[in-house]
Amino acid sequence: MMTYTEKLAAIRSQMKEEGVSAYLIPSADPHISEYVPDRYKSIFFASGFTGSAGTLVITEDFAGLWTDARYFVQANEQLEGSGFELVKMKVQHAPEYIEWLAEKFENGGTIAFDAKLISVGLAQLLEQQLKPLNFEFATDRDYLNPIWEGRPSLPMAPAYILGEETTGKATAAKLAELRGALKKHLSDYNLISSLDDLAWLFNLRGSDVKCNPVVLCFALVNQDKAILFIDSDKLNEGDRNQLQEAGVELQPYEAVETALASLPEDSSILVDPKRNCFALFKLLPASVRVVQETNPTTFFKAVKNEVEIANIRKTMVKDGVAVTRFFKWLDENIGKTKVTELSAEEQLLQFRAEQEDFVGPSFDTIAGYKAHGALPHYRATEQSDVELKADGLFLLDSGGQYKTGTSDITRVVSLGNLTEEESIDYTLVLKGTIDGSTARFPKGTRGYQIDAITRKPLWDYARNYGHGTGHGVGFFLNVHEGPHVLNPSPTPIDIELGMISSVEPGVYRPGSHGIRIENLVLTITDEVNDFAVFYTFETLTYALIDTKPVKKELLEQHHIDWLNKYNKTVVEKLGPHLQEDELTWLKEKAKAI
16 A cells, blocks of 8 residues: 555656646535545645645645644644645635645646536636636646555445425425526526535435535536436335436436537526536536536525424434433442543433434544544544543544434533633633523624624634634435535525524634533524514424533623523423433532523
């Protein structure tokens, strides 16, 4: 097996042979997914970095990983000896390496990448910023495949259709809604590559990507026809018939390329530049008019219907029961039996697996004890696994995929002997969670405004965190769902009724501890008056928030009231589903402060 430095040398050899100045390896697949099938874990193969966001840039004399603050410590550790250096990004998801390339190659050069792994928008940005500086582009280069021995094949896991009693809307109705939007956009066709959009539109679920219940496929929709490009062997006969009854034609996965190249002259197509790869975009005939807009399905999917909301509320009770059983187990075992980060993760999974309709984790569990909690996207391994002792803070960020919804929750608990700094940090993060979760805001408010409200209690004490405050969450779908986000970037997406978001401020002190307290919230109407329609959030997550680390004097009365009411509600919601000893334990921990 080749070492990382040998792989880097092999890539550079191919670059030299073809006169390439820089080679880009993004974290993506042909669907521009955040989480990718094993076949497209290119950054991990080339460098050993396991994070879900980043870009490798390789030149003749430099190899770097551009990634954001969530991964700085992790990347430094994983890149050691690989030949790659960490380049710390200032803005999450920004392609800051473009400016670096422009400065490094003053006289221009050739930039190579695999167009299947680059979004339309990123390819256009590269051309826009670098072409005037005498750069050229080789867009069909895959320098990994020739050196990737035993590269995984595309997954062949079975797929299935969810019923309307779960999704709240049939595929035929969703297609009609999409066709109405295409008329407004003056588009004949819509190319859809993003797997969560496709799962929503066709009420389709599977397991082609770890933790995300999606299926590899594409779709091409017009007013008369909806073609789903999928390996039909993944579906049973009943599901195939159900799709056909909804007016969906099934074609092989690879046939999307021929279909795009054969579009009628002078037709028009809506292409989401963030959610389609450049390789497919390049296949469109020159006579076809392209409308570059966000997929209409992305907006439809983000606003949950009443059936989905009712199912999610039930899911949060099930998930809360599992989380409660876990923390009771942890409380009773610390200092008595050996508990490690990995064994804690396994025990939590076991409690979730006992719940009805549980499918699997919604992401890799982050179980970080003490200093490991300071790594926002830490994943315990056999090498890093440590034992939990009756001392310090334990951070647990986890979630479950249920056929009735998706959960994402972070709790931090005191295992004993907290420092003053740990208690202050915990209390300030809790204040941020409460302020973000109780915000009242006028219709039209955007995520960056909620982000600032949530950060203020931390800013008041000169503390901050490097990740966003929150993200959209899918319905039995991706735990990170667009188009809305709660982060400092000026994303022009309103926070609308029916959207589900996470609220998860944090504080991280490398080498010491990390704190993040996360709930999921639903946007609801609060008040309508002469000034505006005001929205607020309903907290959906039900799990005890530990009061042991709280410094009460740092809280205002409304924070204290919210915390006491929330923990009381947790007892009321979960109580009927708990054993007597579990309920007794929860009531004791949930006592008002």
